Amino acid sequence: MTTTETPDILHQILDYSARADPYPLYAELRKTPVARQEDGSYVISTYRELTGLLHNPHLSSDVRNLSRPMPATEADTTPSFINLDPPDHDRLRRLAMRHFGPPHTPGLVDGMRPDLTAIVNGLIDDFAGKERIDIVDDFAYPFPVTVICHLLGVPREDEPRFHVWVNAIVDSLDYDPKKDPKEKLDNGVQAKEDLRQYLGGLLEQRHGRPGDDLLTRMANDDGPEGRMTDDEIVSTANLLLIAGHETTVNLITNGMLTLLRHPQVLQRLCDEPDLIVRLVEELLRYEPPVHIIPWRAAYSDITVADTTIPKGSQIMLMLASGSRDPDRFDDPDRFDPDRQDNQHLGFGSGIHLCFGGPMARLETQIALNALVRRLDRPRLVADPPPYRPSPVLRGPIHLHIEQS
Amino acid sequence: MSSADTLQAFKRDGRIAIVGASLAGLRAAEALRAEGFTGSLTMIGDEVGEPYDRPPLSKQVLTGWVPAGGTTLPRRRDIDAEWLLGVPADGLDLATNHVHLADGREVPFDRVLISTGVRARPWFVESEADLDGVFVVRTREHADGLQRALAAGPSRVLVIGAGFTGSEIASICRERDIPVTVAELAPAPLVGALGAMIGEVASDMQRAHGVDLRCGVKVTHLEGDAQGHFRRAHFSDGSTIDADVAVVALGGIRNTDWLRDSGLAAGVWGIACDTGCRALTLDGLITDDIFVAGDVARCPNPIYEYRLISLEHWANAVEQAEVAAHNMVSAQADRWPHLTIPTFWSIQFGVNIKSVGVPTFADEVVVTQGSVPDHRFVAAYGYQGRVTAAVSFNNAKWLDHYRQLIETAAPFPPPCPTPDGPADAKPVPVDFPSPQLLAQGATVVVTGHDPSERRVTAAWQHR
Numbered sequence: 001m002t003t004t005e006t007p008d009i010l011h012q013i014l015d016y017s018a019r020a021d022p023y024p025l026y027a028e029l030r031k032t033p034v035a036r037q038e039d040g041s042y043v044i045s046t047y048r049e050l051t052g053l054l055h056n057p058h059l060s061s062d063v064r065n066l067s068r069p070m071p072a073t074e075a076d077t078t079p080s081f082i083n084l085d086p087p088d089h090d091r092l093r094r095l096a097m098r099h100f101g102p103p104h105t106p107g108l109v110d111g112m113r114p115d116l117t118a119i120v121n122g123l124i125d126d127f128a129g130k131e132r133i134d135i136v137d138d139f140a141y142p143f144p145v146t147v148i149c150h151l152l153g154v155p156r157e158d159e160p161r162f163h164v165w166v167n168a169i170v171d172s173l174d175y176d177p178k179k180d181p182k183e184k185l186d187n188g189v190q191a192k193e194d195l196r197q198y199l200g201g202l203l204e205q206r207h208g209r210p211g212d213d214l215l216t217r218m219a220n221d222d223g224p225e226g227r228m229t230d231d232e233i234v235s236t237a238n239l240l241l242i243a244g245h246e247t248t249v250n251l252i253t254n255g256m257l258t259l260l261r262h263p264q265v266l267q268r269l270c271d272e273p274d275l276i277v278r279l280v281e282e283l284l285r286y287e288p289p290v291h292i293i294p295w296r297a298a299y300s301d302i303t304v305a306d307t308t309i310p311k312g313s314q315i316m317l318m319l320a321s322g323s324r325d326p327d328r329f330d331d332p333d334r335f336d337p338d339r340q341d342n343q344h345l346g347f348g349s350g351i352h353l354c355f356g357g358p359m360a361r362l363e364t365q366i367a368l369n370a371l372v373r374r375l376d377r378p379r380l381v382a383d384p385p386p387y388r389p390s391p392v393l394r395g396p397i398h399l400h401i402e403q404s
Numbered sequence: 405m406s407s408a409d410t411l412q413a414f415k416r417d418g419r420i421a422i423v424g425a426s427l428a429g430l431r432a433a434e435a436l437r438a439e440g441f442t443g444s445l446t447m448i449g450d451e452v453g454e455p456y457d458r459p460p461l462s463k464q465v466l467t468g469w470v471p472a473g474g475t476t477l478p479r480r481r482d483i484d485a486e487w488l489l490g491v492p493a494d495g496l497d498l499a500t501n502h503v504h505l506a507d508g509r510e511v512p513f514d515r516v517l518i519s520t521g522v523r524a525r526p527w528f529v530e531s532e533a534d535l536d537g538v539f540v541v542r543t544r545e546h547a548d549g550l551q552r553a554l555a556a557g558p559s560r561v562l563v564i565g566a567g568f569t570g571s572e573i574a575s576i577c578r579e580r581d582i583p584v585t586v587a588e589l590a591p592a593p594l595v596g597a598l599g600a601m602i603g604e605v606a607s608d609m610q611r612a613h614g615v616d617l618r619c620g621v622k623v624t625h626l627e628g629d630a631q632g633h634f635r636r637a638h639f640s641d642g643s644t645i646d647a648d649v650a651v652v653a654l655g656g657i658r659n660t661d662w663l664r665d666s667g668l669a670a671g672v673w674g675i676a677c678d679t680g681c682r683a684l685t686l687d688g689l690i691t692d693d694i695f696v697a698g699d700v701a702r703c704p705n706p707i708y709e710y711r712l713i714s715l716e717h718w719a720n721a722v723e724q725a726e727v728a729a730h731n732m733v734s735a736q737a738d739r740w741p742h743l744t745i746p747t748f749w750s751i752q753f754g755v756n757i758k759s760v761g762v763p764t765f766a767d768e769v770v771v772t773q774g775s776v777p778d779h780r781f782v783a784a785y786g787y788q789g790r791v792t793a794a795v796s797f798n799n800a801k802w803l804d805h806y807r808q809l810i811e812t813a814a815p816f817p818p819p820c821p822t823p824d825g826p827a828d829a830k831p832v833p834v835d836f837p838s839p840q841l842l843a844q845g846a847t848v849v850v851t852g853h854d855p856s857e858r859r860v861t862a863a864w865q866h867r
């Protein structure tokens with residue numbers, strides 16, 4: 001049987017009490033790889049089915065293809081490419097990639113290595129004299145935010161303003177009309193609007209000006225395919241700002257937490273800094289920053305593991321569960337930086353594969369290597385640490401450590 | 405001694421010879437060691453130097469970006485082998501289990517892997533092929549010579565044959581701003597591999613990049629000057645063209661001549677084997693100790709009606725090498741079949757072309773995603789109502805889905821619409837040129853049922 005009603009498990013996962021350790025629930029969920037929910041949506045939790053769907057051209061990222069509209073749609077604004085299908089998705093992603101990665105801008109990420117190292121070291125310098133450090137507030141949050149501001153060309157001083165908006169947006173991602181106050185949704189919608197206004201304002205000043213940041217480069221692009229409209233640039237900047245904000249924080253924090261829970265690995269990393277490359281891949285599998293793609297839409301009927309998902313259905317992809325699927329990964333609940341053949345779903349897969357993946361990897365590699373090298377016998381103050389509310393972008397809200 | 409003991413003894417101190425020390429040979433050697441084979445390993449190859457990779461030879465090497473000597477294959481582990489390089493094998497004795505080398509040496513073996521691949525088909529008139537400025541591209545030395553000739557700034561390059569290699573070379577010429585003429589006997593580039601509809605796209609791409617493309621004509625004669633340098637080509641329609649470089653890209657010849665009297669089912673399409681990479685004899689018997697992998701193998705695939713399929717695909721060489729190596733040191737019950745769906749890629753005119761399945765095993769083709777005029781699309785191939793292959797232009801990320809369709813014999817044309825589906829998605833006949841032309845441009849050839857068939861005659865006729 002692939003289709004049974006297992007609403008209990010999903011609701012347990014979404015419930016805050018499961019935040020610290022959702023993995024046993026994922027294992028439960030995987031017994032039904034394609035699970036139809038009471039509300040007609042489908043939850044996918046096994047590696048094979050997830051990768052199959054992520055490469056399936058009938059899976060749509062555009063909410064307008066849902067037969068029942070989402071509570072929080074972006075129908076009235078221009079969606080960013082993460083919420084679009086080809087060909088629009090492909091065009092916008094290509095136009096953004098022109099300024100970020102190969103083939104047109106191949107050296108950008110690697111060229112930021114010295115800057116990243118300097119930011120990281122600056123933040124760690126500030127730990128001096130503190131007895132207790134919050135890895136989130138003192139390090140894992142300010143670091144990627146500084147980087148994404150610099151990259152996009154958003155003034156770092158404005159952070160307190162957009163921090164509030166980003167929080168409200170992320171909060172509304174898992175809005176559930178049945179149990180959440182309507183206010184949660186309204187706040188998210190308002191925050192989206194405010195953030196757009198703000199970015200639109202920045203963009204206005206960039207037209208016709210020289211500059212190396214992405215906003216300026218997108219505003220003045222004279223490539224063969226032409227330029228994005230201002231609306232499209234704002235949507236893209238919006239996406240990059242939120243994603244560059246919220247995911248790397250969790251990856252770095254999850255990384256530090258995992259290392260503190262595996263002291264031998266931490267020691268090994270001190271002795272073998274090169275281990276970091278594989279270690280971060282394993283981290284992306286074992287404690288990924290994005291656990292769930294909460295909705296995709298069946299553009300036409302899709303058959304997965306003998307279940308036909310009708311056109312227009314909402315599909316929920318449990319990526320973090322797929323990366324712990326024992327049918328794909330040996331001993332999946334073991335954190336093993338030597339793991340071979342580690343094709344995790346930490347960045348998704350297919351055409352929506354994480355745009356900022358190369359940047360997130362490098363940030364996390366530099367951050368963790370510096371932390372283990374410069375902290376003096378760090379200890380966790382609380383295990384598990386307190387978590388953020390979101391089951392989608394999952395990570396600790398604080399990670400307090402003490403050092404000798 | 406039980407058969408398990410015999411196998412253990414063989415794994416411990418048996419003798420394995422590998423003939424053809426390139427991609428398939430090296431990967432098999434590494435896999436043998438990884439499988440725990442500790443006996444003696446002899447690598448026999450007629451090229452001197454370390455095994456190297458060929459795909460860059462018609463790509464990055466010709467742009468000058470990577471030196472011809474810079475494509476040495478990465479080593480995954482020490483293989484601790486005896487290397488006999490620079491001398492070809494010229495015979496295989498199945499009665500005494502010996503490989504004969506051209507210099508008279510003999511190499512005894514318990515098991516042998518044949519991975520002698522393909523060589524470039526030369527220009528059919530030897531004196532013309534010998535002119536300065538006339539090239540083929542199969543080896544590092546070829547690519548180095550052609551790279552230098554391109555760097556010298558030729559007035560024009562003539563590419564004869566518009567299969568993948570010829571088209572890639574034409575693309576590089578345009579990238580280097582060198583005038584180039586492409587001559588193809590078929591109605592369009594790539595038709596032999598991908599059929600008429602895609603051929604038309606390929607024609608557009610070439611012309612849009614300034615290639616002087618001439619299809620449906622034969623090059624009849626290469627003319628040299630008094631110094632023996634190529635200067636002019638003559639065509640079957642009476643026209644001529646002046647150029648200083650001619651690249652002969654007329655496909656390959658499988659290196660099976662040395663096996664002519666061995667009793668193996670070896671011929672122009674390669675050496676027939678079972679899905680376990682064990683060679684077949686002319687009588688259709690499976691041998692126990694003779695294995696085949698890579699471009700020289702001709703292997704059945706149940707998805708394609710068990711027909712024997714010959715491939716010139718990098719990934720196939722790697723996968724077959726691993727399967728062959730595993731089976732060489734495993735008992736019958738532990739053997740693996742090689743059943744992977746073929747994949748192939750090429751880069752030309754800024755477009756990443758990728759295929760999955762066997763496009764030549766099809767009667768119809770339909771564009772399923774994207775836009776043909778923009779050169780970003782996926783087309784699915786169907787044979788008698790099921791999907792058998794797909795090709796993507798700048799859209800490779802979808803191909804895993806089509807692999808699944810092929811594996812499950814999904815109905816053709818694929819019935820469900822996709823967000824990016826073209827409005828007029830109607831299947832059209834795939835329309836391959838006659839078998840004779842097919843053999844020149846295709847990198848995968850379906851060769852029939854009969855493993856010992858020798859009636860298949862060389863498909864190539866001079867142009």
Ligand SMILES: Cc1cc2nc3c(=O)[nH]c(=O)nc-3n(C[C@H](O)[C@H](O)[C@H](O)COP(=O)(O)OP(=O)(O)OC[C@H]3O[C@@H](n4cnc5c(N)ncnc54)[C@H](O)[C@@H]3O)c2cc1C
Nearest residue numbers: 424426427428450458459492493520521522698699717718
């Ligand atoms: C220019 C070029 C571009 C390519 N591009 C692509 C591409 O983009 N994508 C792709 O999928 N594939 C591509 N290929 C194909 C790919 O390189 C081949 O599939 C691969 O090289 C096959 O490996 P192999 O070991 O089976 O054979 P080969 O690489 O042909 O090796 C056979 C070896 O055996 C040696 N040999 C032959 N006869 C004897 C003998 N009697 N005794 C001793 N040694 C002998 C040969 O000299 C050679 O060293 C390309 C090939 C070329 C030439």
